[in-house]
Amino acid sequence: MNILTAIENEQKKSDVPSFKVGDSVRVHTKVIEGDKERVQLFTGIVIGRKGTGLNENFTVRRISYGEGVERVFPIHSPRIAKIEVEKQGTARRAKLNYLRDRKGKQAMAVREAK
DSSP states (O other): OHHHHHHHHHHSOSOOOOOOTTOEEEEEEEEEETTEEEEEEEEEEEEEEEOOGGGOEEEEEEEETTEEEEEEEETTOTTEEEEEEEEOBOOSSSOOGGGGGOOGGGGGOOOBOO
């Protein structure tokens, strides 16, 4: 068991900001196209977190051209350059699946922290 935890701790990122469900985040992902590498942004609301340790994931949802887009990111992935918290929101539940049924501005409405 000690070998597994040692390997897991070695691959964990130490610079992960603390964010929770309901927060608006900006995720910087590294994209490789041919022999070039660039950073692409994905901005949206965290609608869920899942897993523990190295296997922890979070789901970000945004509205793009009137269509809902969701992406699941592993927190400790080497493809993620940086995670920035734009706004903190107050969610009263662990998963914000009810945002999927909403249209327009209401789809991005989560109570902001005071």
